[in-house]
Amino acid sequence: MKLIVAIIRPERLNEVLEALYRTEVRGLTVSRVLGHGGETDRVETYRGTTVKMELQEKVRLEIGVSEPFVDVTVRAILGSARTGEVGDGKVFVLDVDQVHRIRTGERDERAVTPAVLSEV
Amino acid sequence: MTRLPLLLALQDAAPSVVPADTAWMLVATALVLLMTPALAFFYGGLVRSKNSLNTMMMSFAALGTVGVTWALLAYSLAFAEGSAWIGGTTNALLAGVGTEAKGTLPHVLFMAYQGTFAIITAALISGAIVERMRFGPYLAFIVLWTLLVYAPVAHWVWGGGWLMSKGVLDFAGGTVVHINAGVSALVAALVLGNRKDYSRQAILPHNVPFVLLGAGLLWFGWFGFNGGSALAANELAALAFTNTFLAPMATLVVWVLLDYSRTGRATAVGGATGIVVGLVAITPAAGFISPASALLLGALAAFPSYFTIVARSRTRLDDSLDVFAGHGIGGITGALLTGVFASKVWNAAGSDGLLAGNPGQLATQSLGVASSILYSALATFVILKLLGLVTALRAAPRAEGVGMDVTQHGEEAYTNGEGSILVIPDAGTAGAPARALTPQTASR
Numbered sequence: 001m002k003l004i005v006a007i008i009r010p011e012r013l014n015e016v017l018e019a020l021y022r023t024e025v026r027g028l029t030v031s032r033v034l035g036h037g038g039e040t041d042r043v044e045t046y047r048g049t050t051v052k053m054e055l056q057e058k059v060r061l062e063i064g065v066s067e068p069f070v071d072v073t074v075r076a077i078l079g080s081a082r083t084g085e086v087g088d089g090k091v092f093v094l095d096v097d098q099v100h101r102i103r104t105g106e107r108d109e110r111a112v113t114p115a116v117l118s119e120v
Numbered sequence: 121m122t123r124l125p126l127l128l129a130l131q132d133a134a135p136s137v138v139p140a141d142t143a144w145m146l147v148a149t150a151l152v153l154l155m156t157p158a159l160a161f162f163y164g165g166l167v168r169s170k171n172s173l174n175t176m177m178m179s180f181a182a183l184g185t186v187g188v189t190w191a192l193l194a195y196s197l198a199f200a201e202g203s204a205w206i207g208g209t210t211n212a213l214l215a216g217v218g219t220e221a222k223g224t225l226p227h228v229l230f231m232a233y234q235g236t237f238a239i240i241t242a243a244l245i246s247g248a249i250v251e252r253m254r255f256g257p258y259l260a261f262i263v264l265w266t267l268l269v270y271a272p273v274a275h276w277v278w279g280g281g282w283l284m285s286k287g288v289l290d291f292a293g294g295t296v297v298h299i300n301a302g303v304s305a306l307v308a309a310l311v312l313g314n315r316k317d318y319s320r321q322a323i324l325p326h327n328v329p330f331v332l333l334g335a336g337l338l339w340f341g342w343f344g345f346n347g348g349s350a351l352a353a354n355e356l357a358a359l360a361f362t363n364t365f366l367a368p369m370a371t372l373v374v375w376v377l378l379d380y381s382r383t384g385r386a387t388a389v390g391g392a393t394g395i396v397v398g399l400v401a402i403t404p405a406a407g408f409i410s411p412a413s414a415l416l417l418g419a420l421a422a423f424p425s426y427f428t429i430v431a432r433s434r435t436r437l438d439d440s441l442d443v444f445a446g447h448g449i450g451g452i453t454g455a456l457l458t459g460v461f462a463s464k465v466w467n468a469a470g471s472d473g474l475l476a477g478n479p480g481q482l483a484t485q486s487l488g489v490a491s492s493i494l495y496s497a498l499a500t501f502v503i504l505k506l507l508g509l510v511t512a513l514r515a516a517p518r519a520e521g522v523g524m525d526v527t528q529h530g531e532e533a534y535t536n537g538e539g540s541i542l543v544i545p546d547a548g549t550a551g552a553p554a555r556a557l558t559p560q561t562a563s564r
Contacts, residue, residue: 011521012521014317042526042530044531045530045531046531050542051543054539055538083518085518
């Protein structure tokens with residue numbers, strides 16, 4: 001099993017969630033983060049003060065999946081988060097030692113996507 | 121006190137300024153001007169945070185562009201003597217607008233008071249095209265709209281034009297302001313097209329307390345809008361003021377009950393909307409009907425607007441903040457009910473309506489409604505189409521996604537400055553590239 005971490009544009013979040021839903025990925029965590037991916041700095045002006053916004057708002061997704069789901073999940077994110085311009089973000093795939101589902105005590109493959117159908 | 125008989129004597133001889141009227145209208149003008157910032161809060165709270173400054177600026181900017189347009193030309197087109205269709209250019213560039221009496225007010229004050237109406241009417245339209253229209257073309261649109269739509273319609277109804285001659289009753293702008301803006305908003309939404317996310321994802325209000333603040337300030341300002349439309353400090357002003365006090369109360373109660381019966385919950389956004397609809401509906405009737413009728417009118421006015429909003433949200437029509445349902449439908453309801461409830465007992469200078477045995481007034485009101493719908497729809501369509509030939513009306517989908525605040529204004533409503541770098545123009549060598557200091561992220 002793997003932990004997939006994706007940093008994406010906030011304005012693509014809905015498309016990504018829709019794509020993940022279609023690939024039947026269940027269970028993810030979303031957080032708002034600040035980051036910089038080499039895109040052109042945005043210039044803002046507040047009365048006399050001009051600033052370059054070095055850090056842009058991004059969204060981070062964390063998804064724990066079983067091995068067969070790694071590729072489909074990554075493909076879903078790549079396909080839906082892309083705009084083709086600098087700053088689209090990144091997808092990281094990390095090894096995971098253990099996973100525990102708190103409610104049932106299930107662990108590892110049984111605790112991540114896909115949920116075992118008999119229990120749903 | 122010895123001056124009073126003298127003033128009355130002068131009034132008989134030639135029109136003269138009455139101090140009491142002037143005092144009230146000075147206040148009323150300020151009250152109506154406040155309605156435009158109030159509208160900014162009402163609309164600004166209803167959009168997503170990434171578009172909140174842009175939405176609020178659409179109202180605030182009207183204070184500038186429409187106000188100046190009014191002073192330079194539109195006032196004359198609306199109120200100077202002219203044909204049945206449009207005023208002349210006698211008062212263009214404020215020529216001949218001095219402190220002499222216009223009615224019982226100094227002419228400058230009359231011009232300013234009417235200007236506040238033009239400003240908010242143009243700003244009302246913005247609610248239909250928020251979150252997608254580019255700011256520059258929007259400014260051009262409201263300037264053209266003020267000259268080509270607002271000024272003529274104001275002339276028809278208030279400036280001695282043909283609807284005034286027909287006897288259409290519009291006390292404070294149900295037709296001129298609300299039907300006019302509501303219908304134009306509908307057309308603008310159709311011409312601009314839907315927001316890219318519309319009916320694909322939930323688009324929720326980002327600050328409901330702003331919506332309530334805006335509704336409250338609108339009500340406050342509306343006392344100047346309706347009470348001031350008597351153009352005097354007299355019994356009529358008191359009647360219009362009281363009706364403006366009562367009608368939205370009834371609309372609010374009915375709106376909340378409708379919310380309860382439909383969803384089981386009374387919503388704050390619904391309550392704020394109900395107040396505005398009640399204010400819109402009482403506007404044409406305020407100085408023509410009894411306070412009891414105002415309560416009834418307010419209660420009745422909730423139904424058409426409420427169900428138009430429910431129906432609209434199930435269509436593909438992206439009138440984003442329901443300007444047509446609120447102001448168009450609310451204005452039509454008010455204008456027609458004026459023809460039902462009007463009574464000469466309450467305003468001898470007005471007319472009797474249906475209930476006072478004069479069904480003809482309802483037909484007259486319908487004529488006013490129909491002609492303003494037709495004209496503002498057609499003229500708005502032509503203005504926007506012509507403007508669309510010169511420049512793109514809409515922001516690019518990418519800009520719409522990032523948000524109109526950043527892309528149109530280079531500002532954000534809610535920024536904490538994290539990750540921002542101060543750009544300091546180099547004082548030593550003029551024209552050299554800007555120098556950047558260290559990031560300000562470490563300050564926490």
